[in-house]
Amino acid sequence: MxxxxxxxxxxxxxxxxxxxxxxxxxxxxxxxxxxxxxxxxENLRDVEGSSNYRFVKGDITERDAMLSLFxxxxxxxxxxxxxxxHVDRSIASPTEFVMTNVIGTVNLLNAxxxxxxxxxxxxxxxxxxxDEVYGALGSxxxxxxxxxxxxxxxxxxxxASSDHFVRAYHDTYGLPVVISNCSNNYGSYQFPEKxxxxxxxxIRHNKPLPVYGKGENVRDWLWVxxxxxxxxxxxxxxxxxxxxxxxxxxxxxxxxxxxxxxxxMDRKLGRAEGESEKxxxxxxxxxxxxxxxxxxxxxxxxxxxxxxxxxxxxxxxKTVDWYLDNQDWLDHVTSGEYQRYYEKMxx
Ligand code: NAD
Ligand code: TYD
Numbered sequence: 635m636x637x638x639x640x641x642x643x644x645x646x647x648x649x650x651x652x653x654x655x656x657x658x659x660x661x662x663x664x665x666x667x668x669x670x671x672x673x674x675x676e677n678l679r680d681v682e683g684s685s686n687y688r689f690v691k692g693d694i695t696e697r698d699a700m701l702s703l704f705x706x707x708x709x710x711x712x713x714x715x716x717x718x719x720h721v722d723r724s725i726a727s728p729t730e731f732v733m734t735n736v737i738g739t740v741n742l743l744n745a746x747x748x749x750x751x752x753x754x755x756x757x758x759x760x761x762x763x764x765d766e767v768y769g770a771l772g773s774x775x776x777x778x779x780x781x782x783x784x785x786x787x788x789x790x791x792x793x794a795s796s797d798h799f800v801r802a803y804h805d806t807y808g809l810p811v812v813i814s815n816c817s818n819n820y821g822s823y824q825f826p827e828k829x830x831x832x833x834x835x836x837i838r839h840n841k842p843l844p845v846y847g848k849g850e851n852v853r854d855w856l857w858v859x860x861x862x863x864x865x866x867x868x869x870x871x872x873x874x875x876x877x878x879x880x881x882x883x884x885x886x887x888x889x890x891x892x893x894x895x896x897x898x899m900d901r902k903l904g905r906a907e908g909e910s911e912k913x914x915x916x917x918x919x920x921x922x923x924x925x926x927x928x929x930x931x932x933x934x935x936x937x938x939x940x941x942x943x944x945x946x947x948x949x950x951x952k953t954v955d956w957y958l959d960n961q962d963w964l965d966h967v968t969s970g971e972y973q974r975y976y977e978k979m980x981x
Pocket of ligand 2: 853
């Protein structure tokens with residue numbers, strides 16, 4: 635089996651690549667990534683020498699390059715993660731999100747359809763999406779696979795659009811597709827623009843912690859390794875045409891999560907209790923900030939037998955340990971040094 639993983643040099647993609655090349659040594663895994671600011675081959679340093687792994691630098695917005703890559707490599711399955719993924723960046727430059735998330739996805743769908751035109755048997759186009767497509771919840775309830783789409787940010791609107799195209803290719807052309815919509819991930823190798831690694835890095839440097847609004851928004855956090863495990867289960871046992879929600883049943887109000895994180899950091903850095911909390915600074919709220927996300931993942935749990943493996947307090951502590959043990963990684967990412975790694979390795 636030859637699997638294409640797109641966006642494999644990013645945060646979640648690197649965990650998915652690591653998971654597949656170690657769990658399935660009999661598969662060939664090709665990681666296609668354009669190494670944008672969020673793509674970092676240092677995320678895969680521990681596995682890049684594996685004999686069943688290869689990296690291809692390429693841009694999914696380039697239609698002809700995608701058609702010829704698929705024609706040459708003859709992938710059996712695609713797990714598509716490549717995307718622009720940060721809400722704040724989508725507010726600043728929405729068009730890039732349309733290009734990568736919508737046009738890029740359609741290019742891959744066309745390339746898969748063209749390659750697999752003789753027979754769809756054994757083939758799968760797996761599109762990795764987000765719970766943000768469902769919009770915002772009030773204080774009650776959770777998103778199910780039937781919740782109507784109601785995206786509010788340019789990021790979630792672009793992901794919603796790509797989901798619709800994936801379903802349209804299934805309904806119109808019979809392309810075997812599956813979609814999963816996951817809640818917020820946390821763990822190692824996350825680019826420090828997202829809440830948890832940004833705040834770990836700022837606490838390390840005694841810099842302010844910018845809390846949007848009153849810090850009352852709620853997110854449902856899942857350990858990234860559990861997301862990779864869910865993707866494995868869905869890739870192998872998911873039913874074509876279906877959608878699966880993935881989440882940790884682990885809701886946290888931002889400010890409570892930040893206080894927990896500050897407490898862990900105080901302990902790990904040998905600071906007095908309450909020291910890191912002094913860095914909390916309330917700033918203007920994000921425009922269109924969704925109030926609450928919560929995922930009902932009972933379909934995935936009951937039909938495919940997946941469940942999260944880790945409690946959040948334990949996972950957050952492990953995550954802090956990883957960033958403190960890998961401060962070189964954080965320094966490379968924040969200084970831009972990581973962008974030279976490609977030249978050094980593949981130049
Ligand atoms: P990320 O930003 O860390 O990584 C994205 C990767 O895609 C990077 O390696 C980047 O170089 C690559 N990429 C971007 N544009 C490309 C292009 N034009 N061609 C080829 N490669 C390109 O993102 P992430 O947090 O790992 O998210 C991965 C996927 O999972 C995304 O589709 C995202 O919508 C989805 N998702 C993320 C979360 C989360 O909490 N981070 C939750 C649910 C779903
Ligand atoms: P983020 O990690 O950007 O993920 P998403 O917006 O996709 O949920 O943000 C998580 C939550 O933390 C979200 O409610 C916005 C908030 N937040 C801050 O308060 N300050 C920050 O500097 C960042 C990056 C996020």
